[in-house]
Amino acid sequence: MEMFGFDDYMRKIARKHGIDLNKANIQDAIDHRDERQEQESIKFTKENNKVKRKRMFDSSVVSDPIILSKTFDDFNITDKIQKSEFDKARSIADRILNGEKGNFTFSGTPGAGKTLSAVSILNKIQHSDSSLTCYFASVSMLAQMNKDSIQYPEIKTDFINAERCIKQCDILVLDDLGSETSFQKNIKEASDYQQAMLFRLADYRAENKNKVNIVTTNNTSKELKRIYNGKIYDRLIASNFDNVIKFTSKDCRMF
Template sequence: MENLGTIMSDILKRVEKERGITVDLENIDMEERRKQDEIRITKKYKAQEKYRMFNSSLVSDPDDLKSTFDDFLTDTPEQEEELSQAQNIANKIYKGDTSNYLFTGKAGRGKTMLAVSILNGLKSLDTDITCLFVSVEMLVNLERQAVVDKFNIEKNDVYRLEKCIEKCDVLVLDDLGSETSFVTGSDIQPATRFTQEVLFRIADYRKNKANIITTNNAGGELQRMYHGKIVSRLLTRKPENVIVFGGQDMREV
């Protein structure tokens, strides 16, 4: 039986004879190797970019970024449903969905854990999707420091972070509302103009991209805190994109 190289050589000779052309096998091989090298380099760059983006997250404790779906307790039917909803959201984003999602409920119910689990789930897959986690309180504080920064250190940090926020495919904005007030209900006060301006800029970056907002506040409270354009661009209007976390404080379990 003839090998593949011999067969290909015979085919090329016939083509050259019938069409009066010369086929340079060596150049074909070099072109194919060049294409494969380009594919390999591009894939390596995208993998590095995915991890670089995630490592640019703004968080007080890096260990908070290690959560996976396996870490979420499902001792009650409500917790099982919360986990299932979060996994469905991860699957929708993986398939290309660019909606806004809202995780709301009292502190310690697992909102941040499941939001991070979604990011880690997407990061672990063979995909180019880039993810970023940002604490809203830390973001606003960093922006304030940059205003009075004489040496451009914080200004440069803010610039790099905002570029990541603008470019990433999936953004978690964690604990929206905490940067403004720790109260709920009728005592809620509007966010400062400075905070509103920061969030409006972020909201403008995130149009037509997937955003996950975690908050201890209800939707009505957030509407009293922030300008309508911020609410419209960052908060979902779809009930199916909202997870309401109940149950016991996981930090006390």
């Protein structure tokens, strides 16, 4: 009599999967199958999330895509000040990976490593086992896209996609906040339009307490408060001293 009613063909299939029907309990076989299917499902989900995370990150609004490949290995540290800034940035990356949320602000002179630090944080998270999604947006490019989207349908589509990513991503870098005003002839008019966009995005992320915002800027706090409405400032700029890095070192970039 065939054990469990299995014929030779089914026994062959069972042996292929490492199951000896002459010894196995049918429930053990079922449990083994279910466990294997669950592991395969988890693996598929992780791979699928990895692809989605990469797709979002690669769609970032940036003038030079090569910037998105930069990591902490690209720092050229030559003094104690740079080392201190570098260590703080790496610490922030670890804090975010450990679940910390909120606003972080990197301010200081041009070329001191603010953008490099922010991108390095994103890449450390991207290359980890975390499921956190990352997105980088140049504020000046975003503002220009927002303005051009009124006239050009194809740019409007790009801007809508960028806005969706900004709202959905777990960790957002807004790069060079404040610089977009210097590119406008009529600063007040452009500023009003830009502020409406920034407030909409900042307000959405502020309502979702599980978000991380990293802002880089060449401006001081006083200057940012003059450029933007206080509601934008409060929603994007870090109020916790431990979440602020003031870059005062010389250029530490290798690109």
